[in-house]
Amino acid sequence: MKIAILPGDGIGPEIMNEAVKVLNALGEPFEMETAQVGGAGYAAHGHPLPEGTLKLAKEADAVLFGAVGDYQYDTLERVLRPEQAILGLRRELGLFANLRPAILYPELAGASTLKPEVVSGLDILIIRELTGDIYFGKPRGVRECPDGPFQGQREGFDTMRYAEGEIRRIAHVAFQAARKRDRRVTSVDKANVLETFQFWRDIVTEVHTEYPDVELEHMYVDNAAMQLVRAPKKFDVLVTGNMFGDILSDAAAMLTGSIGMLPSASLDAANKGLYEPSHGSAPDIAGKGVANPLATILSAAMMLRFTFGRTEQADRIENAVKRVLAQGLRTPDIFEAGTSRVGTKEMGDAVVAAL
């Protein structure tokens, strides 16, 4: 069980410390090796995804990833910016299936900007395709506009695309995940405008014939954005492409008001995966010892479940997190009157104690 530990930038190193602490407390024979990534990778080796880091990630069975990005790297040219490390890892490791649960813990219902009755008990799973779509499609660039009223001017352009096999495999992931839940899948597309997503809808419909026990609904992305605000609890599994998934999974996470609690998994065809919190590197609070480590700790639990098949250990971590919440411990991002404010390290220690 070899794990590549990539803390990254901002609060990344702090929250990663706590996750590693929790993993060490499980008494399993993990082999962990740490490497630099993002701005830290650039600072040390001139590239956000240094060769050694990529090699380590490829050799490991799983990657535990903190967060990347910090102010001083904002002015670098795009190919050197921290977020290129994420895109590079996804592409190089073939991590096509991004699973992002949006769960609202009962104790944290007050943190949401939505009314409690709209979100309490929220438990949806967003599955975002992660290696296709307009993120990687070619050609792309800036060229001379070839025709139409703006002919001859410069234009920026990109290519959206999905091949049949790419859609099939993510559809299978969604239907199989639904079988372990409420057996309902909402496939989000824009089939009324985009050829890519009319094709997406056709293929998802085909794959669905292999899952007669799962209910499939198609929904346009604009409507999905509305329904997430209007009645998010109506969803069970929501599956969509890379670009729409980027937007909807963040919106869904924010519905909970506690994005510091939400883990994510990005898996390849063999369930090898990269696990990371859904939140970012929060450079404004980095180094202050106040960041919430729970999303990273819960990402480690997802790793135990999906890559290592250690279900009991995953359950142990998840139950420990529930216990510290029940004890009233809160980092500042989820603090409310009547609870106890703790720092990053105390929160990690409390989870270890609750294991």
Place this chain on the structure above:
Amino acid sequence: MKIAILPGDGIGPEIMNEAVKVLNALGEPFEMETAQVGGAGYAAHGHPLPEGTLKLAKEADAVLFGAVGDYQYDTLERVLRPEQAILGLRRELGLFANLRPAILYPELAGASTLKPEVVSGLDILIIRELTGDIYFGKPRGVRECPDGPFQGQREGFDTMRYAEGEIRRIAHVAFQAARKRDRRVTSVDKANVLETFQFWRDIVTEVHTEYPDVELEHMYVDNAAMQLVRAPKKFDVLVTGNMFGDILSDAAAMLTGSIGMLPSASLDAANKGLYEPSHGSAPDIAGKGVANPLATILSAAMMLRFTFGRTEQADRIENAVKRVLAQGLRTPDIFEAGTSRVGTKEMGDAVVAAL
């Protein structure tokens, strides 16, 4: 002042009746002509945007549009489906600037799924580019995948693109609109991933030099989706491309919980425009006389303001709408205990009475 009246499908004809009634009550020399569009266009002339309808729309100074779409047209091939009428009108009339205010009337604060303190007093203006982006970019279609691991399979594909002039003109619209408001523009892009939107960011930044009195902020689309849920009142004017605007403007509308109240304008370079409610054709309640006509009535007010420069008349309508809300009149979509439930026609009559 020639107005093309295109009621469309579903509740379109009912809500349009009320808007026409309000326009007639103003005592202005409007010349109105009605034509079929959407499913109704297809049923009468075999096409969602019949030639005669397009001709009328082109000759008129403004188009007042109801809504399109109904169950029986769902199985038509894509080019004949009702929504093609909207896309066709936008393209043929060059309606590149879509203005969608998201306003929460104090009386309706309870209708939102968000907590009152998060949305009460909400007043943001979303400006969506409407004739470019991946909506119309070519090439597009289904082809054989030319390379990579899925080579040889079928793939759906589309082209995202924005020419310099297209970005410039929508940026000008945004900065000028901000001058009449709180002088703050948030430009939403995905410059960290897409060439199209890195180019968008560069051009918006250039145009901004002409508006030193307006504050400009750039924001990634995933973050914008989160901030709309977290703290929507922080926005003043939000400008973005066609695809992101489709998603974000619907999410923003739904924040108010009263999408039946929200008008929209789609303008060309000479302020000729198409005006329509932000909601859809709601075929489930069509013909029952319960649809909310206020979004269409407020769209007529936007028409008076933007295309005809009749500011006082626009104010008259908007104030009349505020008055009927203050009187406690509510169609079922915005009904709450303690208010008076009315139908489509009574609501229209009440606005006329309040003019």
